[in-house]
Amino acid sequence: MHLILFIVFAGLCLAGALNLLLQKHPINSALSLVVVMTSLAVLYLLLGAEFLAAAQIIVYAGAIMVLFTFVIMLLNAGREERTLGSKAAVALGFPAVAAILAVIATVILKAQDLGSVSLSDGITSTEELSRVLFHELLLPFEVTSVLILIAILGAVSLARKGHGDQEAGK
């Protein structure tokens, strides 16, 4: 059962990621990224990270990617054009990435004491998660909330129309 679920959703993940690279239109890429994220949420569930699976769906698929599609729709971004830069990137990039992947894969496969996972492993409860988050890691949590606030302010001031337009508007 676990094997079937893993193969299906890992396959969906990889297919989505490949589709992201191959599609010409940004909106298709965005949707394949949504597929990747939702199938990752299922993989988190298989690893017993229940709350993270929900957060993955709500935050990534439901908020961040909606923002992406919203911007793509707003800008009506069309197909992209091939240029010289991308050819050089292809020529140099593919071997380099293949090398990185090979290195990481060797390290992972050589690792000795990696465990295994099964459906009966039990689930990390939300209570456990929040106890660590709000007791031991309270300061980082508060700092990230400040980060979010700064990001909101930055986004608002960046996306607002230029100063000239604004004064004309007033």
Add this chain to the structure above:
Amino acid sequence: MIPLSWYLLLSATLFCLGIVGFLVRRNLITIFMSIELMLNGVNLSFVTFAHQWHLVKGQIFVFFVMVVAAAEAAVGLAIIIAIFRARATLAVDRIDLMKL
């Protein structure tokens, strides 16, 4: 029973596909999405290691990564909108000047 190394291999592959997208694609938004893909690949390995060591903190790290990704998406997309207003294009090769 599935060995954890399969999850790690999947996460490495996702990360590398993200790098490929970052290098090959020429559209600003697609490049940005490739970065999100890389972050997701890394998140998967965090959750896998959290399972390996039975530690909750690995999962909490993913939580923080999500928060940062949300902040990054908000600011990044705002920058993209600002660039599109100024240049009317999203091709990165055409956005190579500091001035208009």
Add this chain to the structure above:
Amino acid sequence: MTIWWFVLWSILKVLVVTVVLLTAVAYTVLLERKVVGRIQNRWGPSRVGPFGLLQPLVDGAKLFLKEDIVPTSVYKPLYLLAPVLALGCALISIAVVPFGNPEVAPQGFRIFQISDVNIGLLVVLGITSIGVYGIALAGWSSNNKYSLMGSLRSSAQLISYELALGLSLVGVVMLAGSLNLRVIVESQAAHGLLSWNIFGGFQFVAFFIYLMAAYAETNRAPFDLPEAESELTAGYHTEYSSMKFATFFMAEYANMITVSCVATLMFFGGWTSPLGNLIGPFQNQIINAILPIFWFVLKVFFFLFLYIWVRGTLPRFRYDQLMNFGWRYLLPLAILNIVGTSLWLALKQ
């Protein structure tokens, strides 16, 4: 072997619930036409069957037999995907809703809930947030300016009000100490009406925030700007006809039902009786099993009626008013409610 029985049993439950839900959607449409008709001093549908009760069947047949038009300039894959996505997301979230007392489980098979998930509430919120794609893609792929305007409005509105919606439920979650919908309901079961979260838990502010955010989430009046007829013809589904239009229509009503179910579970004690233990457990086991379902359906019906009543009464908001209302009033109020509830909980300990 047991796992296959479990799968078979789940599939059976899914089929039954889907059929019941779609029937409920059809009759909610009839209810809306009847009630809005009465509010506007006319009869509403009354010709087909006694009191017009067969009208949904005829409507369905009509939509099914209409010519299915795909305009030439649409982006076809997404144009076809969008209605499926909208209806799919609307139907899935009902899976975690407990309709009756889930403790009723002959031979270990739970009858009244498809799946009892620890994070049930988050599942509902997550699936609702995926539902945005249906509307956004419908508008974009139609290649029509009204559709695009409608879907841009809708995605901005859904993102904005999702915050208020999620935050308004945090107070209830803190009171119950769980995200499991069953546990949340059981935490309100002690003294009937008095222990419901809206009265006993002092969550009435949260309830009104939830109600307004939910109206905006489901694109219903007075926040139905994405499909405002007077300015956008039909909004995001302008280019859809026949069954594809019907799919969007069903998705909207299924969403209404889900939102009403969640309101019932979170604030109105779910399947518990408002009289508490005054009319205690009966001798007959079957009545004991059926009565909770009666209360649940009654409460959901009340919320659906409220939806229709509001639609028949209030005028539509302007778009800037909508955004201001969400960000300037609902969101701060929801945060204040969280602060208040946690202070109360801390002082009570």
